[in-house]
Amino acid sequence: MRKSTKVTILLVLVTLMLVSSLLACFAKEKVITFARPEDMQWMDPYDNQNTTNIILDYMVYDRLIDLDWSPESIGISFVPALATEWKISPDGKEYTFKLREGVKFHNGEPFNAECVKVSLGRFLNEKTLRRGFLWVDLKEVEVVDDYTVIVRFNNPNVICLNSLIITPMLPAEAFKEKGKALFNNPIGTGLFTWGYWVRGQEIVVNKNPDYWGKPAYMDKFVYLPLTETSTRLAAVLTGEVDISDTMTADQIPLAESSGNIEIISRLSWDTVYGAFQTIKPPFNDIKFRQAMDLAIDREGIVKNVMKGGRAATGYIQKGIFGFDDSLVRAKQDIEKAKQLVKESVYDGRTIDIMVPIGWFPNEKDVAQAIQGNFKEVGINSKLTILEGATFAEKRAAGDYDIFLNCDGGNDVNDVFKLVIALDVHKLGNINPELKKLALEQSTVVDKQKRKELLRKIDNIINTDFAPIITICQPENIYFQQKGIQGAKYYGDKNADFRYAHYEEW
Amino acid sequence: MWASLLKSIEERDSFNMKKKMIRYIINRILLCILVLLGVSIFSFGILHLAPGDPARLLLPQTATDEEINNLREKIGLNKPLHIQYFVYMKGVMKGDLGTSLYYKAPNLDLILDRMPATLILSAAAILGSCLLAIPLGVIAGVKQGSFIDFFAILFVVLGQSISIVWFAILLIFIFSVKLRILPSFGYGFRALIMPATALGFEMSALITRLTRAEMINVLSEDYILAIRAKGIQKYKVINRYALKNVLIPITTIVGLTFARFMGGQLVCESIFAWPGIGKLVMSAIYGRDFPLVQAVILVVASFIVLINLAVDIIYSFIDPRIRYN
Numbered sequence: 013m014r015k016s017t018k019v020t021i022l023l024v025l026v027t028l029m030l031v032s033s034l035l036a037c038f039a040k041e042k043v044i045t046f047a048r049p050e051d052m053q054w055m056d057p058y059d060n061q062n063t064t065n066i067i068l069d070y071m072v073y074d075r076l077i078d079l080d081w082s083p084e085s086i087g088i089s090f091v092p093a094l095a096t097e098w099k100i101s102p103d104g105k106e107y108t109f110k111l112r113e114g115v116k117f118h119n120g121e122p123f124n125a126e127c128v129k130v131s132l133g134r135f136l137n138e139k140t141l142r143r144g145f146l147w148v149d150l151k152e153v154e155v156v157d158d159y160t161v162i163v164r165f166n167n168p169n170v171i172c173l174n175s176l177i178i179t180p181m182l183p184a185e186a187f188k189e190k191g192k193a194l195f196n197n198p199i200g201t202g203l204f205t206w207g208y209w210v211r212g213q214e215i216v217v218n219k220n221p222d223y224w225g226k227p228a229y230m231d232k233f234v235y236l237p238l239t240e241t242s243t244r245l246a247a248v249l250t251g252e253v254d255i256s257d258t259m260t261a262d263q264i265p266l267a268e269s270s271g272n273i274e275i276i277s278r279l280s281w282d283t284v285y286g287a288f289q290t291i292k293p294p295f296n297d298i299k300f301r302q303a304m305d306l307a308i309d310r311e312g313i314v315k316n317v318m319k320g321g322r323a324a325t326g327y328i329q330k331g332i333f334g335f336d337d338s339l340v341r342a343k344q345d346i347e348k349a350k351q352l353v354k355e356s357v358y359d360g361r362t363i364d365i366m367v368p369i370g371w372f373p374n375e376k377d378v379a380q381a382i383q384g385n386f387k388e389v390g391i392n393s394k395l396t397i398l399e400g401a402t403f404a405e406k407r408a409a410g411d412y413d414i415f416l417n418c419d420g421g422n423d424v425n426d427v428f429k430l431v432i433a434l435d436v437h438k439l440g441n442i443n444p445e446l447k448k449l450a451l452e453q454s455t456v457v458d459k460q461k462r463k464e465l466l467r468k469i470d471n472i473i474n475t476d477f478a479p480i481i482t483i484c485q486p487e488n489i490y491f492q493q494k495g496i497q498g499a500k501y502y503g504d505k506n507a508d509f510r511y512a513h514y515e516e517w
Numbered sequence: 518m519w520a521s522l523l524k525s526i527e528e529r530d531s532f533n534m535k536k537k538m539i540r541y542i543i544n545r546i547l548l549c550i551l552v553l554l555g556v557s558i559f560s561f562g563i564l565h566l567a568p569g570d571p572a573r574l575l576l577p578q579t580a581t582d583e584e585i586n587n588l589r590e591k592i593g594l595n596k597p598l599h600i601q602y603f604v605y606m607k608g609v610m611k612g613d614l615g616t617s618l619y620y621k622a623p624n625l626d627l628i629l630d631r632m633p634a635t636l637i638l639s640a641a642a643i644l645g646s647c648l649l650a651i652p653l654g655v656i657a658g659v660k661q662g663s664f665i666d667f668f669a670i671l672f673v674v675l676g677q678s679i680s681i682v683w684f685a686i687l688l689i690f691i692f693s694v695k696l697r698i699l700p701s702f703g704y705g706f707r708a709l710i711m712p713a714t715a716l717g718f719e720m721s722a723l724i725t726r727l728t729r730a731e732m733i734n735v736l737s738e739d740y741i742l743a744i745r746a747k748g749i750q751k752y753k754v755i756n757r758y759a760l761k762n763v764l765i766p767i768t769t770i771v772g773l774t775f776a777r778f779m780g781g782q783l784v785c786e787s788i789f790a791w792p793g794i795g796k797l798v799m800s801a802i803y804g805r806d807f808p809l810v811q812a813v814i815l816v817v818a819s820f821i822v823l824i825n826l827a828v829d830i831i832y833s834f835i836d837p838r839i840r841y842n
Binding site: 051061212250400426430 | 694
């Protein structure tokens, strides 16, 4: 070959290399960055109690079924994921799942019924898993064939599907081989593969190019634990973070004035309520309880203190299965409340209102508002504001007059069964009919019958004013950069960012 | 004869001095071990006696007493306190500081992950403070009543009265949100500037005040007047004779502050998301993660004790009076 030809070929190759490098620079990696207050616990998806973990679980793992919910929904629905169909036995004790074929874990291991058995089997073998409370009634998991599995319970189970949406599937062979060491480098079937975790700094997951379903838009998802709300706000304003949760209503004007932030708000699935021991006077007197209920200015708390949310009508909140929009709550009536206080057994003693720090938004302001409302009607009270651990300890010991709390979730089963029927918070002397219904609702699989039961329970709580008085349904606020689509936010602060993307991607 | 007698006396004195020095160091080391033992007992006792059950916090609010008790059993909290303490100390002797209840990772790994960040932040804050405050304090002390002196006093008042939280948020607002020249959080050189400034601000004010006061005192001493009377130039008098004496109390303050910083700076670390020890230990305290809190206290106490020991040993070489006490 002539020298000039060689030189020409060399020049063409060099030019091609330069051009492709330049193009690579311009082909920017598609990254979404998300910030919230807490770091992950550890990556065992069954042994943590942490919203951050659940959000990251969604990215790396798949579940048998997925959650389907929008702000207009009443109650959550379920859509196929690793299970293509399922049926529930009439007695509610057996759930049969047909599994999706051709799905592989990130390490190449195939997903099948054995994986379901090994995954759920952990709840039978390990009794102290932190998500074990969801599977406490599990009896066995039977492999019918490679793609059919039956999950059996000791008693009728109404929350199996709810539990499955936060119970990812694990690779059977890898788990048998490595045990919990598997979670140092988690392996799932999800849209994203595990990248790395620098504790206290960031967690990175990368797009799975071999995903069995619709591919992700983004190349990488980065999670940042930023404890302070002001830091998260600054990070969103500067564009260092794309999405941030646990923002507050008073930050909205600043975010809006920047012009590049979209405010997303979702009514929480939780309820802020006050609970008390009806065994103790004056709480044993329905007139006093009704007086407390009529004294509280729920609309005022929502408007002026929480600056968002909804005044509670019952315990079951808007968006949750069993919500009764026909339930009417009496508005604040100071004069009637004053009269009831005079007629009741209340002797003028100072009622202690116990408040946990940081368990729900604006907890101190809500407590002060309630204290002010009580004072107007002649009920003396003082606030005992406690750090979480001390609050939990005193509550467990029954050492309180009233405690404020915020609880709920995507189904009220836990609160009704455990708080009312089994009285884990030592409320004491709960209406026996209420207890019976609260226990019964956890075993009724028929949706219509269960809905009626739940509404009955809510009605009793509302008319007996015991053992809890509901106050409001708070709001979860997120800030995201304008142009982001596909992010799903749920009322329990979980979120699904698998298909989040900027419009132009 | 007299020469050999003198020589043997000198050799005997030198040997005695070495013996005393070794005895002094051994005594200090034994005292350090005693201090650390006391710290471990005190921290263990305080954590376990304070209200709050870690098992209850690790489980959902609606956990039953049985579930909580099962978890307590699993993590060893149902054993008698003295058994728990001995098990813990047995592990410490082998270099095992236990496992975090929250992270389920070895505590030593968690601490070592965060320690460099705390060291870097502390060192940066102290270095920055000294570089600013010492020259400012010296000049203010030398030129009393001047504009620089006025500025130094104003700096001291602001530094000692401004809230670090407010100052940190102000820095973020100006340099990140408005000017966009520094990141609002993170870990790295550019991310270090604001937390080090916020943390060092109060310390700079303190050092400026002390330096200025010491300089004024020293410059009024007779020996300084005597040196000046010999015609030596003022800047030489300050640099060669006055500054050394001014720096003695400053060194003590810097040492104590560094030791304090090594326990972590929760406010700065939280606001700037700087991944140091302070944030780690605060969330461990709220979550009643006993093993992690104990481990952090022991590591930080060991660090402080070792620094003090090193300083004491160095002082004993510098000042012979100390080794004889």
